[in-house]
Amino acid sequence: MLTLPGRDLASARTARHYVRDTCRSWRLPTDTTDDFVAITGELVANALEHTESPTVVIACALTPGTATVGVTDDGRSGGTPVASPSAGGSEAGCEGGRGLLITDALATRWGTRRSGGGLTVWAEVAIEATS
Template identity: 55%
Template structure:
């Protein structure tokens, strides 16, 4: 990808001049992909000089978004990007699914006995902004943290 070119998964309105970006693809039907994505994002963030606290938040977001893709998309592969600009870090998870991300009841916490359903609530709490969009090949869920 040419320097200064926008990443295909970057959120609308984000700066096209990325200082650093990384992409890794994981098996879409393998539960080990979520912890592997967490490690990838943590290591990438730390190598870019992101603060340990922010790297922890990015790692958590990546794990939650990949877990959602594993549970809801039935994708053969899931790609994770970590893009770092002068003022933001954006995590994007690209899957082969289509349709809206299950955002039902974002304002309503799941039942305390429920084992699932907190991923987007956690993402919403940790990210400065996040969203979804369809691509020609699937769904992108992204989350952005302001670094400056």
């Protein structure tokens, strides 16, 4: 788990590096790592742009066949995602929300959950078995 400043745009870059290093330690395939890093960057950028959260927390988990990332903010000021978590949505014409459209395209599935006033946007990426 990594906690970063919520009002610092450099947090997205730091989060991407953290996730890339985590994926390497898990020995994930390069394509999976690239997707996971891109998703993380988009989710953190959304949290930085659409909330006034003083911190953003990045959590990664690895289970058989799946890698998951969650980005949590404190839920203040517009912390609700612009796009809905459904594949094939027609949100492409909306202002903003492209980060979640990218997430929707790269992730196996994604969603949101609220707890303790905070908002977590999470995404899963399937890990294909390597021969």
